[in-house]
Amino acid sequence: MKKLYFSGDIVTMSGQVTGAAEAVLIENGRILKIGARDEFTIEENDDTVQKINLQGRTLLPGFVDPHGHISMMGTMSVMANLREDESFSDIQNTLETYMKDNNVEKGEVVVGFGYDHNFLQEGRHSTKDILNEVSTDHPIFISHASGHVGCANDAALTLAGVDENTQEEEGGVIGRIEGSNEPNGYLEEGSMITVQSHIAPKMEMDHVKLALLGQDIYLQNGITTAQDGATSHETLELFKDLAENGKWKMDLVMYPTVVDNPEDLKVNEDYTKKYHNRLKIGGYKLFLDGSPQGKTAWLRAI
Secondary structure, three states: OEEEEEOOEEOOOOOOOOOOOOEEEEEOOEEEEEEOHHHHHHHHOOOOOEEEEOOOOEEOOOEEOOOOEHHHHHHHHOOEEOOOOOOHHHHHHHHHHHHHHOOOOOOOOEEEEEEOHHHOOOOOOOOHHHHHOOOOOOOEEEEEOOOOEEEEOHHHHHHHOOOOOOOOOOOOEEEEOOOOOOEEEEEEHHHHHHHHHHHHHHOOOOHHHHHHHHHHHHHHOOEEEEEEEEEOHHHHHHHHHHHHOOOOOOEEEEEEEOOOOOOHHHHOOOOEOOOEOOEEEOOOEOOOOOOOOOOOOOOOOO
């Protein structure tokens, strides 16, 4: 069905429209015509065209996400939200409230996301003693806003089998209590992923539901083209299935990690560097170091 939008600020972002952009005609998600209001007399008299009065609101093209991880959005949205926390005490309160509101039972894992040590009053990352004060019965893991570092309590370290004898993954870091090899809960890169790999199976997740939830969050914020960096093979197949069944509504560019998925471009030629069912594999993702924000990247002191 055709839709005619009018009576609002219509921002084209193209710089190519001559005269006033007072109305726009759309069909099946594609723009057919844009121009002055009096150019749409036929459409306004056509009962098959849906007329949408913007009532002074602004209409503009969808945003393009230039670097993101939409496959993580739905999952993160059901975690404890630490983005606004400004201290260790705030993090503890957020986790406790999350556990209460979600009726988390004894022994179930608790995951929080989004704290940034750069904006905490303490000016540093949490250690396991902070999280142990929240609970020693629940494995707790909190992830930094960068997604490259985090912290686990004793229960989470035990679940992952991390102790004083555990060797660090290549490129990873296991924080240690000063004067000993005992882990202090702080984790970086590969060592963090090891702990996460033991926590994730303990979380009940409907991956289809969470993927669609992530899509809804993007669309509600006006993003119509998304990126997914470090797309796993399983996630790529999930997106393909959603698209083939008409459930994927936005353009998505995926970047599988070349180390883990070296054949993905070859076996998905229909999607490689061209859109198919609104999906495209833009290329591979490479990891050379880590996060500037989390200070795990190669940095030079000046």
